[in-house]
Amino acid sequence: xxxxxLEVGRTYRGRQPRGVFEKGTQHINDRRIIxxxxxxxxxxxxxxxxxxxxxxxTGIKQFMAWAxxxxxNEFTVLDYEWLPWPMTCAQQARLKQALEVACRFxxxxxxxxxxxxxxxxxxxxxxxEVYLNRCLDEGLDAYLVLSEE
Numbered sequence: 625x626x627x628x629x630l631e632v633g634r635t636y637r638g639r640q641p642r643g644v645f646e647k648g649t650q651h652i653n654d655r656r657i658i659x660x661x662x663x664x665x666x667x668x669x670x671x672x673x674x675x676x677x678x679x680x681x682t683g684i685k686q687f688m689a690w691a692x693x694x695x696x697n698e699f700t701v702l703d704y705e706w707l708p709w710p711m712t713c714a715q716q717a718r719l720k721q722a723l724e725v726a727c728r729f730x731x732x733x734x735x736x737x738x739x740x741x742x743x744x745x746x747x748x749x750x751x752x753e754v755y756l757n758r759c760l761d762e763g764l765d766a767y768l769v770l771s772e773e
Contacts, residue, residue: 630688633657636654637652637692638690638692643709644670650710651706653709654707655691664684665683665684729769729771733765753768
């Protein structure tokens with residue numbers, strides 16, 4: 625993983641995940657990036673951070689040494705804020721099944737002939753939303769479509 629792979633709003637899993645307690649339940653100690661500063665620091669949220677506490681901040685090098693991979697898609701397919709630890713067999717099976725479904729996000733525009741013209745195809749929702757916003761800023765009447773492959 626490189627510095628360019630880090631994105632605000634994405635969630636990352638550590639090389640050695642462990643459980644942390646939040647509100648009486650145990651979750652994986654994932655970290656969601658809130659801000660990357662110009663000074664080279666990363667401000668992040670984690671399930672172990674209690675309400676009212678300041679967000680944790682660390683250097684980019686330390687964060688990259690801790691992080692193993694981007695696990696944001698695991699949250700979106702299961703609709704969790706934080707994943708439970710340890711995951712039950714049913715939750716693991718549901719996650720595996722959801723991640724195996726290949727889907728594509730198309731940014732499309734309706735043409736004068738009534739057909740949809742695909743302006744761009746993406747496998748990550750975040751990338752599709754960024755492209756869609758760019759199209760809307762340029763004045764194009766575009767919208768997002770989910771296509772299963």
